[in-house]
Amino acid sequence: MSELEDIRTFYARLMAVNAASSDPRLEEVFASVPREAFLGPGPWTVITGNGTVTTPSADPAHICQNVLVALDTDKGINNGEPFLHAMWIGKLAPKPGEAITHIGAGSGYYTALLAKLVSPCGTITAFEIDENLAGLARKNLETYGNATIVHGDAVTSPLPPSDIIYVNAGVVAPPAGWLKALRPGGRMIFPWRPAERVPLAMLVTRTEKGFACDPFMRAWFIPCFGASLADLAAKIPTREQATRSRSIWLVEDRQPDRTATAIFEHVWFSSKAVSVRG
Known part of the structure; x- marks a missing residue:
């Protein structure tokens, strides 16, 4: 095994252990998808704290670790923290044959990982609003037929x-159309940012009885264009209220009640749980 192969193997093992996933394929895809192929030519700009560091060379070993790599520093767009994405993907547990929608594909690295996890019969549709990044992702994913x-x-x-x-941009509330697009048993992860001081990652599962949700960790992403500002009539939650949220409802299906932790134009969050098993 070459030194770089050894580094890739160790990187993939770190991701799998951090994700605490029982699916051995998670480690396999992190080992087999070269991260540098989605970042443009090196050296690369690594974001750390409030500053940046340039890798000393274009050796992929420098980015086979848990570092943020800039894609567009002017817009604040980066490739994302591998530990976080490994954990999120592990929670979603993609299975072969499933259909994934990826919102905020960037240059396509995490799209590629997800595409491999639902192969051979599954598909992934990845949205990217930035024209340059969309073109780059399309080129990077040319060999991924699904x-x-x-x-x-x-x-x-x-x-x-x-x-x-799989949402990689912060929203004040998920659009109703996203919830409606989930199939029975479907899962969604999105960065919930109803207020500046309330950055949470939210896992949603569609059950027979409604949309169960679990705010499971803090997470910060750049704002999602068109879904990052609350309407004036919204009930914005405190951090404590947000963390007590256990279900999401479409206003058209059910009006907010006394269990509401947050209320927006088309959706609201409740502290009342629904069964994930339906």
Whole structure:
């Protein structure tokens, strides 16, 4: 085994252990998808704290670790923290044959990982609103026959029926169309940012009885265009209220009640749980 292969293997093992996933394929895809192929030519700019560091060379070993790599420093767009994405993907547990919608594909690295996890019969549709990044992702994913890149706005565009919706941009509330696109048993992860001081990652599962949700960790992403500002009549939660949320409801299906922790134009959050098993 070459030194770089050894580094890739160790990187993949770190991701799998951090994810605490029982699926051995998670480690396999992190080992087999070269991260540098989605970052442009090196050296690369690594984001750390409030500053940046440039890798000393274009050796992929420098980015086979848990570091943020800049894609567009002017817009604040980066490739994302591998530990976080490994954990999120592990929680979603993609299965072969499932249909995934990826919102905020960037240059396509995590799209590629997800595409491999639902192969051979599954598909992934990845939305990217930035034209340059969408073009880059399309080029990077040319060899992934089950991946489709859409240059467009996932907030206003209809989503395909999905077993998984993977959101990589912060929203004040998920658009109703995203919830409706989830198939029975479908899962969605999104960065919930109803207020500046309330950055949470939210896992949603569609059950027979409603949309169960679990705010399971803090997470910060760049705002999602068209879904990052609350309407004036919204009930914005405190951090404590947000962390007590256990279900999400469409206003058209059920009006907010005394269990509401947050209320928006089309959806609201409740402290009342629904059964994940339906």
